[in-house]
Amino acid sequence: MKKYFIPLLAVTTAMFAYAPIMIANAPFEASMGLVSKIFYFHVPSWFAMFTAVFICGIQSAMFLFKGKPTADRIAVSAAEVAVLFGLMGLVTGPLWGRKSWGIWWPWDARVTIALILELTFIAYLLVRKFGGPGSEKLAAALAIFGMFNVPFLYMSVNIWRTIHPKTSVVPALPTGMPGPFWFSVAAYLLLMTLLIQLRLQLEERRAALDALYLEEE
Amino acid sequence: MLKSLLFSAALALQPPPQTEFVPANSLPPSEQLPSAPLLVAAYTFVWLAAMFYLWTIWKRLGKVDADIRTLQQRRGSGGGR
Numbered sequence: 391m392k393k394y395f396i397p398l399l400a401v402t403t404a405m406f407a408y409a410p411i412m413i414a415n416a417p418f419e420a421s422m423g424l425v426s427k428i429f430y431f432h433v434p435s436w437f438a439m440f441t442a443v444f445i446c447g448i449q450s451a452m453f454l455f456k457g458k459p460t461a462d463r464i465a466v467s468a469a470e471v472a473v474l475f476g477l478m479g480l481v482t483g484p485l486w487g488r489k490s491w492g493i494w495w496p497w498d499a500r501v502t503i504a505l506i507l508e509l510t511f512i513a514y515l516l517v518r519k520f521g522g523p524g525s526e527k528l529a530a531a532l533a534i535f536g537m538f539n540v541p542f543l544y545m546s547v548n549i550w551r552t553i554h555p556k557t558s559v560v561p562a563l564p565t566g567m568p569g570p571f572w573f574s575v576a577a578y579l580l581l582m583t584l585l586i587q588l589r590l591q592l593e594e595r596r597a598a599l600d601a602l603y604l605e606e607e
Numbered sequence: 608m609l610k611s612l613l614f615s616a617a618l619a620l621q622p623p624p625q626t627e628f629v630p631a632n633s634l635p636p637s638e639q640l641p642s643a644p645l646l647v648a649a650y651t652f653v654w655l656a657a658m659f660y661l662w663t664i665w666k667r668l669g670k671v672d673a674d675i676r677t678l679q680q681r682r683g684s685g686g687g688r
Contacts, residue, residue: 410650424642428649435653474660481656482649489640581657588664595671602678 398584405577412570419567428486430570433560434578435478436504440540442472442582443511447537450530462526463597465533467589469514471582476508491553499550503543510536 409430419426446468452461483501484494495501510532517529547554563571 425645427646431650431653471660474656478653478656481652485645485649485652489642489645585657585660585664588661592664592668592671595668595675599671599675599678602675602682606678606682 395584395587398580398587402577402580402584405573405580409570409574409577412573416570417564417566422490425486425489428482430574431578432479432482432486433571434574435475435482437575438578438582439472439475439479439507440544441579442468442475442586443507443533443537443540445586446472446511446514446533450533450537454527454530454534459597462530463590463593464586465530466515466518466526467586467593469511469529469533470589471585473508473511473515474585475578475582476504476511480504480508487553496553498552498554499546500543500552500554503539503546507536507539507543510539 413427413430416427416430418424419429446465449461449465449468452458453465483504487496488494514529514532514536517525517532521528544557546552547556560571
């Protein structure tokens, strides 16, 4: 993965530089107008968050059941990145909602579950930081719980009455919108991969430092 | 009697009730919320958050590398226990 880091960084930078041009040229959603363009970076940030959450959850399960330390390092890296993308979604959503719905935060099923998911992964990081020895196993269990929250969050708009549009909106985007949207999704997923990779390097350096301390004792 | 007179006078003074919602885009411009600042704020936040996170990783990497160097120097000079 490390040998692909620089080419991936170049591609991601180019995509993020070109994305605003694509978004600017994309058509407006008829009823919402200009503010609907938040869609092109609000929804992709959730895609990136869900992917990071799944990476964290699966790696946490591998750490818990197989005891692989590398899996734990990937899990903590993905958890931090998941919190970052979740924060992007939680901030850009209200900015869109204020104009489209007239309220910042509707407290419907989707935003409430999204907030719970974000808080779960903040709790994961706090448990790891302040939980003392053995806290990584407790945190891993929390990550698995968080991962199972994602399908509920995704399907919430179809199950409960909510102000959010249903999941059928994205597959049925009108002409001109799918291109910039999927381009943004790809750019966000690449950024997520790069950030996890970079954060993983930090975890590996920390493991090397711990090994040096142990050797010294 | 007086009570019913006052009640009918109060009813007569009331504005006619609304029968439907007024679409937000047909409000006068002064009543409408501008879209551009919200869009710019959302885009700026995404960039700032990503840049801030990158900066925190870079800072933490620097600290760990400095600790590794210190430890290696200490071992090199025979300061280890």
